[in-house]
Structures are given as structure tokens and as C-alpha cells.
Amino acid sequence: MSQRPTLADVASAAGVSVSTASLAFSGAGPIAEATRQRVLDAAASLDYAGPNPLGRQLRSGRSGIVGVVVGDALRRSFREPVSVQLLDGLVDAISPLGLGVLLVPGSLEPGAPLVDPLVESAAMDVAVLIWGGTLDDPTLQALQRRGIPLVVVEGQDLPGIVTVGIEDRDGVADLARHLTGLGHERIATVTLPFGPDRRSGLADATRLGQITWSIARRRLDGLQDAGVEPVAIYETPASLVEHGHAAAQALLSGPAATRPTAVVAQSDLLASGVVLGARELGLRVPEDVSVAGFDGLDLPWLAPDVLTTVVQPITEKGAVVGRAIEALLAGDTPADEVLGVEVRLGTTTGPAPGA
């Protein structure tokens, strides 16, 4: 009798059948109040803390778990604040539904055929890929094979998979128009990684053809939409302050006559690195060079400066994913969603020098 008590133990202690005892806890079905109380008392005296979730799950076929594939995102921890905030919003959104978030490591090594054991065999009712995902991704394939409904955030449209994204292309275009409106003509850009190979440095035409992660592609295309042909494209291996800093060194060291007058970074972390790098080169922001980012984080360490950026509704993204999950579990097939973004003017952009 060292085992934890089961519903059967409680039932016999209360002098009722197992089915009645179950009713007392689940509340599904009619039960006399007196009986219910007797069962609850028996449970209390046995230290029974409620029905074992495993039994319930097997019966219902539902685990109540949403697997979130975090890829490298979590590994880069607070350095990838967008992912973490999304995770936060998602937890908030699905927690009231009684669902929990299970962290699932993504691909172990780039290009490796292996996936984390959890991908193969953890119980989950739905899975979310928060960092995009291409059709040939082994993690995505394994989940599809298991028949687990998927929601992909910030990925390209995939057939038969629900996607949630933002209008980042339009947002960057708006931002670019803001800059051209200020008279900027030599605009450089600092991008997110092109793909799993995560290179760093100036990208030429060949390299531009090798973009596999669509997020970098879309944000580049936004510039084109606004008629901006960047004078330089600097690719970074990750969205980190230090890579933005390095980009600034590479892009802004030349003479004023040819130096870009504005830099558009594809993330706020990169942008803040560019600001710091520019200052270090003795350039004033925004008098000598304007800098803009993407995401809309608050960056207290830039204070009193405020970054000009494209604000995306990260928390709402989590909520939207939550709703998609709810629909999937109800058997519906929710529509893809694309959330709007908004340019927020800060103090890091201004008129082009000499304009």
C-alpha cells in the first residue's frame, strides 16, 4: 500500500463504484451532492490529489500538451528576445485552455538527419515551430509523419500547414520610404542569417541567391518595394548586438563622401549594435548616420535615444497562435494569419547629412 491511491481506492473507501467516484471529480453527469461529498472526504483522508492525468489522457486521447520547437532560439536565450516574448505570449494564451507548453529542441546539428527524441515520441496534441521551418526540415517532417497538426510562425507558406506571420515586407518598405523622404540616398542594410550556414560579412549577388530562411528575404524585398537599392548588404550569423557592431565597422569606416547615410537593420538588436558601433567610430546618430531596426523592443541601454523601428505585435502573435491551436484541436482548419506592423519613429533617424 505504498503506492499512491487510485480512484478505485477512493471509491471503495467511500463505498461507491469507480464510475461514481469519477463523476464526483469530473462533474460530468448527475451525482447526488451527498455522494459527491462522501467521495471527496474519502479522497482527502487517503491523500488522493485528484485523478491521475495519465489515465485521463489515454482515455481522452488528448495530452493537453502543445510542443513548441525552439530550435536555436532558446539556446541564444535572452539574446533572441523576440522568440522568448512570443513564447511568453503563447503560454499566456493557451494556459487558460488548460494546455501546457512543452519545449522541444529543434534540429541538433544543421543538416543532420537526426531529430531530438522528443520530436519522435513525446505526447503532444499540436506542435508549433516558432522560427519558421522549411519543408525539408527533418523536425517538421517527423512531426508531419506522426500526424501532429502544425502551426508555423514566420515561415514560408507551406501546403497544409497553418502559418502565422507579420507584414514585415510592407513594414520595411514603409520604413525605407521614411528614410528616402528624409533625403537618404545611400542606404545600407544589415540582415538576419540567410540560412543555417550563418555566414557573416558583405553579401554579393551570388550569396543573395542562397537565402533559404525566408524572413531575411522578405525584409530585403521590402527595401526594393520602396525603390531602395541598398549600397551594401551585410549578412550576420545571428541577431546579436555584437554582430550589429561588427557590421557598423564594416559599413561605416569609409570616407563621408561614399559612406552610407542610413543603415536599416533587420532586427533591433542588430540596429543597437550599429548605433554603438557608429558612435565608436565618432559618428553622431542621427546627424551623421541614421539607424533603424525591426521588432519594437525596448532597449533601455540606448537611453535617452529611442530606436526608429518597425514594431511588430509579438505578444499578439502568441495569442493568434493560441487561437489557431484552439481551432485545430476543435477539428477546424484555421486560416493563415498575417499581422500588421507599424513604423515607430525614434531619435536615431534624421535628415540625410547635407540634404
Place this chain on the structure above:
Amino acid sequence: MSQRPTLADVASAAGVSVSTASLAFSGAGPIAEATRQRVLDAAASLDYAGPNPLGRQLRSGRSGIVGVVVGDALRRSFREPVSVQLLDGLVDAISPLGLGVLLVPGSLEPGAPLVDPLVESAAMDVAVLIWGGTLDDPTLQALQRRGIPLVVVEGQDLPGIVTVGIEDRDGVADLARHLTGLGHERIATVTLPFGPDRRSGLADATRLGQITWSIARRRLDGLQDAGVEPVAIYETPASLVEHGHAAAQALLSGPAATRPTAVVAQSDLLASGVVLGARELGLRVPEDVSVAGFDGLDLPWLAPDVLTTVVQPITEKGAVVGRAIEALLAGDTPADEVLGVEVRLGTTTGPAPGA
């Protein structure tokens, strides 16, 4: 036949019994290679992606899930990098064991008797509280009632619960001795929250008696151990850059004769806010005021400055928690662990002015 196939379907398709089919997948027990292959082929042709985890879990009594109670930590997302990095280390540590991390929201409101539904009824084999936890915490109590083994990180010692912590008291003491060695005599300190009421401002003796979160207490005591009696204690509502900034305004605005010559912050984020605030007041760091932190994060936005701080092994902490979990699941009762820390000298501390 619209349902997903079960092991029974595979077995009958392969012309073997269910038990044999189970053997083919689990590898536990003898099975002829030919038979195994036949079962696997049948599975492939039926699109059977492996045994349903729910069935397996019920039978084994194990869910393979570690519940991690994140409290406000995740909510503050990248602003609480220590928690996120710990989470990262923990995922790394237990993923090879085939265990997954389930995020469990902590107390919904301070003082509320309610706990998140997941706390009451999610399947988990072990739970981890990563932000400490006192005996009267409803989340902790609920988990104890369910008979779920607990690991508490950075909490006070609790009877019958495994704790993992660091030598933060000694670390702060070492740091304080470094400062007194440099001739500092007027040392102020900026602390983590005292408790769930999260006040902000200078703390007097009365307030100092109201510390419920032991982490702030221990790090204060470290100063005493080194014989340092702080000239001012500034309490913050959260470990954020902006609160460190505010603390600097409050502590460093006075005349040089009475102004503290050094500030010890209980976290790196607070410390970096102090540095920024000091600079804004026109003070040079470390010539006019020395600043030190705690944690050992890398703060690229302070570059080229490097914070003097007490480095704690965050990732290793995750690994240690992982080992404790492993031991608990094996039925052992692992010992409490206290990890060492190390003072790392940076560029933000120097000789006391005039010394």
C-alpha cells in the same frame, strides 16, 4: 478506419501478436530479426509512426515530463536572462534522458490562493521551481500534495525538498573585499526585490526586516561578512536596466564629499543600469565611481567596458538540476548542492577617488 493505426493494426497486418509487435519497437526482449523487419514493414505501409506515447506512459507510470514553474521569470522574458539561461541549460541536460520541459506558470497573483490549472493536473514526473519558493507558496504546496518530487533553485532550504543554489553570499563578500582593498569606504548597494510586494527606493531598517525572498538577504549578508556597512541600500522591484538607472539617480546625485565611491548591484542588469545612470550624471566609471554586479552575463552594449561582477555558473546549474532530477527518478534522494562562484574583474571598478 479514419483513425490512426494502433499497434494492434500493425500486428495483424504483419501476422503477429500485439506483444510481438511491441517487442519489435521497444527492443526489450528477444525477437527474430526477420519478424522485426516484417513488423516494421507493416508499420511503414500503414503509416504507423511508432507507439502512442499515452499508452506507453500509462503503463510505465511515467510521463517523461519535467514541470518547470517559471513564475514571473518568463514573463519578464529576456529581461530576466538568468532564468532563461538556466532553462536552456536544463533543457540541454535532460533532453538526452528523453525528458521534456513543460512550462508551468507560477502563482497568478501575489497572495492569491489560486494556482495555474497545470499545477493541479498536468502530468509530470518531477517539478522544478527556478525562482525559489517559500513553504507557504500555494504552487509549492499543491505540487507537494500531488506527491511530485521537487527541486528548488535559489530558494531557502526546505525540509524534504532538494535545493540547488550558489555561494552567492561568499561571492558578494569576496567582491566587497576587492572594493575595500581598492580603498573604498562609502559603498552603496542596489538589491533585487525583497519580496512579492516589489517596492522601489531606499530601504530603512524596518524595511530590511521585511525581506522574504532570501536571495536579496543572502547577497546583503555577503557585504556584512566582508565588514562592509553600506551607506545606502536601494531596493528595486525587478532586475532591470531601468531600475538600476533609477537607483543611480537616487544614490549618486549628491556632492562628491558624501557620494558613495562604489556601488554593488545584486545583478548585472541592475549594475549596467547604474553605469549608464552614472555616466548620465557626468560621472566617470571607474574614476569617480566604481560599479560591480552579479551573474556574469555578457553585456555587449557596455562595450568596450566590461563589468566587474561575480560570475555564477548558470548553465552548470541547469546541469546540476538535471542530475538531481535523474536521481529523483531513480528513487534516490540527491543531496542539496551549492555551486561556487568567482569574482571577475572588469573595467568598471578602480581605486577609490583620492585614495
Place this chain on the structure above:
DNA sequence: GGCCCAGTTCGAATCGATTCGACCCGAGCG
């Protein structure tokens, strides 16, 4: 007094796998 109905309670099947002991069969040995 008999019948019917609403309100409760109960038995048994079910979810999908694992596992233990029984059983079968062929090979090796006496």
C-alpha cells in the same frame, strides 16, 4: 395497489501500449 418517470448509481467496455508467464518448436545431447 400498480405503474411510470426522474434521478442516481453501477458494470463493463475501452483507450493503446507493456510485460510476465506459458507455450511451442527445433536443435543438441545422452
Place this chain on the structure above:
DNA sequence: CGCTCGGGTCGAATCGATTCGAACTGGGCC
């Protein structure tokens, strides 16, 4: 030639709950 041994397979019980239909109970009504 018969017996034993052991590898391989199978049946059935089991994990802990939910759920559906059947059965039982007592009260009200004719």
C-alpha cells in the same frame, strides 16, 4: 530415439481513468 534446453511467440493481465447503457430506487400519480 527421447529428453532437455532455450530462443521466439503468444495470451492475458495491467496501468488509471472515462463513459455508455442498463439497472435500481423512491416518489408521485392514476
